[in-house]
Amino acid sequence: MADFPVLYEKLKKYTAADFYPFHMPGHKRQMGGITGFPDPYRLDITEIDGFDNLHHPEGVIKESMEWAASVYGADRAYYLVNGSTCGILSAISGAVPQGSVILMSRNCHKAVYHGVFLNSLKTKYVYPQFMEEYGVQCGLSPEKIQRMLKEDRNISAVLIGSPTYDGIVSDVKSIADICHKSDIPLIVDEAHGAHFRYSDRFPASALELGADIVIQSVHKTLPCFTQSALLHLREGYVDRKKVERYLQIYQSSSPSYLLMAGIELGIWWMEQDEGKRRMKDFTDSLSELRRELKNMKNLRLMGEEIVGSKDIFDIDISKVIVSAKGTGINGVQLCRRLREEYHLEMEMCTEDYVTAITTVMDTREGLWRLKDAFLDIDKSLGKEGGSPWRPHPENWEAEQVLTIREAWDSPRETIPLKESEGRISGGFIYVYPPGIPIIAPGERFTKKIIDIVCRYKEEGLCVHGGEAAEVVAIQ
Numbered sequence: 001m002a003d004f005p006v007l008y009e010k011l012k013k014y015t016a017a018d019f020y021p022f023h024m025p026g027h028k029r030q031m032g033g034i035t036g037f038p039d040p041y042r043l044d045i046t047e048i049d050g051f052d053n054l055h056h057p058e059g060v061i062k063e064s065m066e067w068a069a070s071v072y073g074a075d076r077a078y079y080l081v082n083g084s085t086c087g088i089l090s091a092i093s094g095a096v097p098q099g100s101v102i103l104m105s106r107n108c109h110k111a112v113y114h115g116v117f118l119n120s121l122k123t124k125y126v127y128p129q130f131m132e133e134y135g136v137q138c139g140l141s142p143e144k145i146q147r148m149l150k151e152d153r154n155i156s157a158v159l160i161g162s163p164t165y166d167g168i169v170s171d172v173k174s175i176a177d178i179c180h181k182s183d184i185p186l187i188v189d190e191a192h193g194a195h196f197r198y199s200d201r202f203p204a205s206a207l208e209l210g211a212d213i214v215i216q217s218v219h220k221t222l223p224c225f226t227q228s229a230l231l232h233l234r235e236g237y238v239d240r241k242k243v244e245r246y247l248q249i250y251q252s253s254s255p256s257y258l259l260m261a262g263i264e265l266g267i268w269w270m271e272q273d274e275g276k277r278r279m280k281d282f283t284d285s286l287s288e289l290r291r292e293l294k295n296m297k298n299l300r301l302m303g304e305e306i307v308g309s310k311d312i313f314d315i316d317i318s319k320v321i322v323s324a325k326g327t328g329i330n331g332v333q334l335c336r337r338l339r340e341e342y343h344l345e346m347e348m349c350t351e352d353y354v355t356a357i358t359t360v361m362d363t364r365e366g367l368w369r370l371k372d373a374f375l376d377i378d379k380s381l382g383k384e385g386g387s388p389w390r391p392h393p394e395n396w397e398a399e400q401v402l403t404i405r406e407a408w409d410s411p412r413e414t415i416p417l418k419e420s421e422g423r424i425s426g427g428f429i430y431v432y433p434p435g436i437p438i439i440a441p442g443e444r445f446t447k448k449i450i451d452i453v454c455r456y457k458e459e460g461l462c463v464h465g466g467e468a469a470e471v472v473a474i475q
């Protein structure tokens, strides 16, 4: 029997050690020391007199959210305490009619698929291109979206993820213009882009580029608590009241004042001289780090040279993507070496690369530990031997047989994954993170999909839902 409280003790021990976080949350456990944030228990209240109510804001919360909207240039901004997830669910439920057709990027986060399920939507997917060199999914083609909207006049909204988990940004302005010409809204999952507006070294935010609803996880890249996020809304193509109704449904009726105050403090601090100075220092250090990493002989830093190819409109340089492709180790092994030999914890690894999230809260010492570790590991690797530059089958277009709701609500059976070819999936299979489905409910298993799942498991990636195949029982 373990000594309780096990979770609490484990957290205390881990955070006191010298492990450095290149992952969320964006405050990197530094914000308390910088701002003198008090004992969290002392600020943790409920909706007592004078403290307003997130679900019916009329006082201090209303004032604070109006200020946040003015900072970001939105008509409305809403504080979210259940992550971007609740913002995405509310945006879809409030802005896309039940049972209608949504055009969405196929590499969306699972929260978008859950919104599709809850609203019984039919899906049309726009697939990103794939870059063999790094093994990353790329941008979305505005022309393809335009063509798809012309071909199907029933599409009632477009939802894209930009930037992606890897910091790939699509041409949001062109996509917004195309949507508006068709008189439909554009929703952008900008979960990874809350920091864009704080430096001209980052891409422009979707909000400036004409998107109607933009959802940002401030906890991912700004100095804010986990679970805190923002939903920005521009009036015109969406019914604000409807979105607000769903925000009430999908958010806790006891929203945390710590989280709300943490959002306000985080974005306020970014606006102050200290936040601006630190952002300048951070982006300067980041440029230096990236210059150094370009000298690696075997590992490869994904850099700005990819902008302009494969529908990549821009990239977020704060995401440090280092590919191990062709070096003899894979992304999982690189991640393990960084953890075990250097005490550096990455945000994510795929079979080909690792992703480090860097933010304004990173110390120069931390960034230099990352640089030294990559340069060191690079020297120990060779080009010869090891995993070859194998062709990637990820650029598949899955056949959709049933809608997500039809499939998820159907009777199902569980069979060995290897026997699932030709059957319709009754569930999701994805690697987490990033949580992008390899197969979604209603799609047909192909040999290619089965091979990918098996390979990911062999490579040691964290595959959810692929222990066996859950398939729709009636076909």
Ligand SMILES: Cc1ncc(COP(=O)(O)O)c(C=O)c1O
Residues within 6 Å of the ligand: 082, 083, 084, 085, 086, 108, 109, 111, 161, 164, 165, 189, 191, 192, 217, 227, 229, 434
């Ligand atoms: C692209 C993307 N969208 C949405 C989400 C959900 O965000 P949250 O964890 O804030 O609910 C994530 C989480 O990782 C994500 O990567």
